[in-house]
Amino acid sequence: MGDGLDAADDAPLATSKHEFAAAEAVAGTLPGAKGATLTSRAVTINRPSADLFAYWRDFSNLPSFMDNVERIDVISSTRSHWVVKAPAGKTVEWDAVITEEVEGELIAWSSQEGADVPNSGRIEFRDAGARGTVVIVTILYDPPAGFIGKVVAKMFQREPAIQARGDLRRFKQLMETGEIATASRTRAQLEAEQN
Amino acid sequence: MRALTWHGKHDVRVDTVDDPEILNPRDAIIKITSTAICGSDLHLYDGYIPTMQAGDILGHEFMGEVVEVGAKSTLQKGQRVVVPFTIACGSCYHCGKHQYSACDNGLPADNQDIGQEMYGQPMSGLFGYSHLTGGYAGGQAEYVRVPFSDVGPIIIPDGVEDEKVLFLSDILPTGWMAAENADIEPGDTVAVWGCGPVGLFAVQSAFLMGAERVIAIDHFPHRLELAKKFGAETINFEETATYEALLQMTGGIGPDAVIDAVGLEAHGFFVDNVIDQIKASTFLGTDRIHSIRQAIIACRKGGRVSMPAVYGGFVDKFPLGAFMEKGLTLKTGQTHVQHYMPALLNAIMENKIDTTFLISHTLGLEDAPQGYKMFHDNQNEVTKVVLKPGLALAAE
Numbered sequence: 001m002g003d004g005l006d007a008a009d010d011a012p013l014a015t016s017k018h019e020f021a022a023a024e025a026v027a028g029t030l031p032g033a034k035g036a037t038l039t040s041r042a043v044t045i046n047r048p049s050a051d052l053f054a055y056w057r058d059f060s061n062l063p064s065f066m067d068n069v070e071r072i073d074v075i076s077s078t079r080s081h082w083v084v085k086a087p088a089g090k091t092v093e094w095d096a097v098i099t100e101e102v103e104g105e106l107i108a109w110s111s112q113e114g115a116d117v118p119n120s121g122r123i124e125f126r127d128a129g130a131r132g133t134v135v136i137v138t139i140l141y142d143p144p145a146g147f148i149g150k151v152v153a154k155m156f157q158r159e160p161a162i163q164a165r166g167d168l169r170r171f172k173q174l175m176e177t178g179e180i181a182t183a184s185r186t187r188a189q190l191e192a193e194q195n
Numbered sequence: 196m197r198a199l200t201w202h203g204k205h206d207v208r209v210d211t212v213d214d215p216e217i218l219n220p221r222d223a224i225i226k227i228t229s230t231a232i233c234g235s236d237l238h239l240y241d242g243y244i245p246t247m248q249a250g251d252i253l254g255h256e257f258m259g260e261v262v263e264v265g266a267k268s269t270l271q272k273g274q275r276v277v278v279p280f281t282i283a284c285g286s287c288y289h290c291g292k293h294q295y296s297a298c299d300n301g302l303p304a305d306n307q308d309i310g311q312e313m314y315g316q317p318m319s320g321l322f323g324y325s326h327l328t329g330g331y332a333g334g335q336a337e338y339v340r341v342p343f344s345d346v347g348p349i350i351i352p353d354g355v356e357d358e359k360v361l362f363l364s365d366i367l368p369t370g371w372m373a374a375e376n377a378d379i380e381p382g383d384t385v386a387v388w389g390c391g392p393v394g395l396f397a398v399q400s401a402f403l404m405g406a407e408r409v410i411a412i413d414h415f416p417h418r419l420e421l422a423k424k425f426g427a428e429t430i431n432f433e434e435t436a437t438y439e440a441l442l443q444m445t446g447g448i449g450p451d452a453v454i455d456a457v458g459l460e461a462h463g464f465f466v467d468n469v470i471d472q473i474k475a476s477t478f479l480g481t482d483r484i485h486s487i488r489q490a491i492i493a494c495r496k497g498g499r500v501s502m503p504a505v506y507g508g509f510v511d512k513f514p515l516g517a518f519m520e521k522g523l524t525l526k527t528g529q530t531h532v533q534h535y536m537p538a539l540l541n542a543i544m545e546n547k548i549d550t551t552f553l554i555s556h557t558l559g560l561e562d563a564p565q566g567y568k569m570f571h572d573n574q575n576e577v578t579k580v581v582l583k584p585g586l587a588l589a590a591e
């Protein structure tokens with residue numbers, strides 16, 4: 001057996017059992033790739049791709065469903081500054097630049113020098129006919145502080161892969177239902193849940 | 196407000212908790228006028244359902260008056276509504292197919308992890324039924340917050356008493372869907388395990404769908420009596436060998452369709468059941484599945500199996516061989532309540548279906564713990580307990 005990818009099948013790279021080789025292969029397809037840990041996820045959203053693309057492309061919208069994002073400052077049409085919650089009340093920050101964009105279909109980004117969490121990735125919007133749009137997110141990142149950081153982050157639901165999973169579900173809820181589901185009974189509970 | 200809360204196995208209490216508030220645009224707040232204790236609630240009461248937390252408000256069968264609405268709710272204050280126990284968005288792919296209990300958006304995003312891990316996919320939210328199903332507060336309370344109030348609740352015409360329509364929230368559609376899932380053909384014989392509310396509504400529904408004979412199985416004489424009233428033949432499994440009886444009663448063929456309306460707490464001193472009980476209490480296996488095993492063995496070749504009964508985890512000794520060799524079909528699932536409500540409301544209004552026969556006890560909300568105990572300890576006579584927050588404490 002080699003490092004695995006030579007016997008490749010048709011499955012998405014992020015589902016490969018050969019994590020390092022898969023991350024490297026994805027990095028090869030991303031301009032300015034940053035990060036060595038790969039995660040990806042697909043979700044089908046019952047809305048036209050143009051609507052989803054437009055909402056996502058306006059980065060100031062993203063904190064409405066990205067739980068961990070404290071704020072995103074839009075600096076120019078391709079550059080933004082991200083402030084993201086980290087475990088133990090800390091925050092991590094980086095500048096992201098759009099490296100590729102196909103209207104209605106694809107946005108790729110990469111973090112710039114000095115990022116606390118070097119990362120890059122792409123989001124694709126593929127027309128799925130009567131089912132709406134398949135949204136596929138692929139992210140490469142370096143976990144906050146090595147492996148230990150990843151374990152701790154996981155406990156706090158701040159691990160980027162877990163976070164991406166929740167964010168995509170909330171994005172789907174917002175786009176399909178106009179709101180984000182909560183089981184809270186009172187406003188005070190809802191606020192506690194959101195912190 | 197006052198609300199019935201779960202604190203552990205056989206420990207439910209009426210506590211004072213904060214009133215619910217409108218949190219999302221499609222929400223409504225309902226003032227409860229009637230709410231029922233369900234067979235499914237007994238699974239919580241007996242501690243069989245994981246992810247319960249102390250203080251959780253129970254109750255998924257309820258109705259009441261709209262007292263507050265969010266900006267996007269289509270309800271109006273003062274309307275009387277019955278609320279489906281499944282929390283579904285109405286706008287996802289599954290809701291579009293009327294598979295409401297498979298709604299993609301009923302659960303808060305973080306609650307979806309559990310279902311994804313356990314079942315491969317998260318399901319819809321449910322009221323008052325553990326954090327696996329969202330952790331939503333239930334309706335055994337004075338007030339409840341109802342999400343997606345523009346697609347779930349059904350408006351009840353004035354002058355129709357609560358008792359006639361309350362069961363649209365769960366057990367009537369569940370019994371109906373159980374019969375529908377049995378794909379009944381004219382002339383069929385249908386066997387129903389369990390004469391609780393779900394089984395009894397399945398009996399009524401099966402006849403309405405053209406079954407020639409329905410055979411109802413239980414061990415509580417009073418419940419069997421009710422099944423008989425609707426035209427079913429009965430088998431008391433404590434007195435009779437069920438499989439042998441079913442074969443003889445069907446000329447050696449077996450029932451064309453079988454319905455398991457018992458679920459993960461099957462009663463009876465059957466060898467497999469006792470082993471299941473030991474395993475369940477030692478967490479080696481979770482579900483006691485005597486009734487579904489027997490249903491599969493009794494079913495005729497090429498027949499249909501419908502399983503409204505709730506199972507949550509893994510099972511042992513599922514007769515997969517019999518299932519395959521006889522070429523059976525199985526349909527199951529949490530009920531797509533929203534899909535069935537309008538037609539069943541019509542059937543009630545036209546007196547085609549009676550639901551009031553089921554209610555054996557009506558109590559005030561403060562008496563809810565007593566209601567749970569009665570329903571748990573005396574299933575023969577206690578067929579359904581309805582709680583009314585407006586009703587004063589029962590006299591001592």
Ligand SMILES: NC(=O)c1ccc[n+]([C@@H]2O[C@H](COP(=O)([O-])OP(=O)(O)OC[C@H]3O[C@@H](n4cnc5c(N)ncnc54)[C@H](O)[C@@H]3O)[C@@H](O)[C@H]2O)c1
Pocket residue numbers: 233234235237238365366369388389390391392393394412413414415418432456457458459460461462463485486502503504505528529530574
């Ligand atoms: N699919 C759904 O959406 C849905 C909705 C509501 C209820 N349920 C489930 O349906 C099932 C029945 O609900 P219910 O409210 O009628 O409950 P219930 O507890 O009132 O009735 C169950 C009946 O089964 C009988 N029984 C027990 N062991 C038996 C056996 N071995 N053979 C034959 N009968 C046996 C009991 O004596 C009892 O009368 C439960 O599992 C409940 O969780 C499912």
Ligand SMILES: [Zn+2]
Pocket residue numbers: 233234235236255256280365366
């Ligand atoms: Zn119920």
Ligand SMILES: [Zn+2]
Pocket residue numbers: 283284285286287288289290297298299300301
């Ligand atoms: Zn839905």
